[in-house]
Amino acid sequence: MAEHHWLFSKNPGHDFTRQHLGKLSFYDTMRLIISMGKGSTNDEIMDYFDLDPDLIPSQSAFCQRRRQISLSAFEYLFSEFSSSFPSTTDKFKDHCILACDGCHVVYATNSDIIEDYNKPRLIDYKGYNHMHLNGFVDVISKAFLDVVIQPGQQPDEREALHSMLDHFTPDDPQKYIITADRGYESYDLLFHCELKNLGYVFRVKSPSSPKSILSYYASELPDDLEEFDVTIKRFFTDKATNIMKSQSDVYRYINPSKNTPHFYELLRKNHSHLYFLLFRVVKIKTTENTQEIYFRLILYNFGIFIANEAAEENRKKKRDGSNKYLYELDFSSALKTARKFFMRRDSGRHIDIIRLMMKYVHAVKDRFRQFQRPLRGISAIHFGYR
Structure with a gap:
């Protein structure tokens, strides 16, 4: 990247063109930013240049250099660095387990950044800024395979997982299992995993909840039991014929008005109006309630x-x-x-x-x-x- 620094500069042909004359090259600026902790800027610069007064640049010089680097430089470095290692380092029973989850990352308060600023509800309270970090993590090695950063006030974790699934292209997808918590449950994510030939385990709401994707199968699931393991078999279709309507235990109609673009990709891929899906619904009691x-x-x-x-x-x-x-x-x-x-x-x-x-x-x-x-x-x- 340092040898082709103009590709990662905001003003190619101008930024870092005289870096050999100054104290902060593109290489050192990138390394310094990556290695910074929570000390003051001057403290971090002093640590990086090992207390050498002849090498230490001014805080102003560092801020100018930092502004010259484009955001895409760090995105590219993360992607290339992560992909230079194996996608996963260990396996669980011959499968690689990947988890997706999101969290808020709070940063310095700036009320001008509306999409990230959380306005306080009460007078005299201090607001704060946060971004939403969606991570795709190898559970065994604990390494991030991919991330999607969204505005703190407008997070969409399902859309983030769709993006990360689009980016994920393993050699043998059937060896991978995608796991996610309740907030991710949706038919379209199931169809997306099916489209990519990936295994999946999603935590979902109880069948008794009208917002659960299992509510349609509530009569087939013994939710009054503390534990159960039931296999559901359905032909999913975009057609609603009288025969299909009368056999709801065989066919599951997907309304075109629903946001399920990956379902229609599956149908086009199979050149059919039917897609057979078999999945298990498992309820496990982990501990006593109290x-x-x-x-x-x-x-x-x-x-x-x-x-x-x-x-x-x-x-x-x-x-x-x-x-x-x-x-x-x-x-x-x-x-x-x-x-x-x-x-x-x-x-x-x-x-x-x-x-x-x-x-x-x-x-x-x-x-x-x-x-x-x-x-x-x-x-x-x-x-x-x-």
């Missing part, structure tokens, strides 16, 4: 009982008359201390847990505060530290 909540409540009560004893002891302490504030027990620290105490294995060393909790107190300033305490908004978290 186990974990009781675990949390037991540990919470364990901590709060001890913390209340420590708070009482703290109130008995004689207050220093020179202190401006009254000091109360910090319950947040106390609960963390109780958890650490609970996790200790049998030990001959005695721990005075009450005295330990009393070391963590905070000043009560409510009657001294001259203004209402502001609540912090969501702040940016550098992606490398998430």
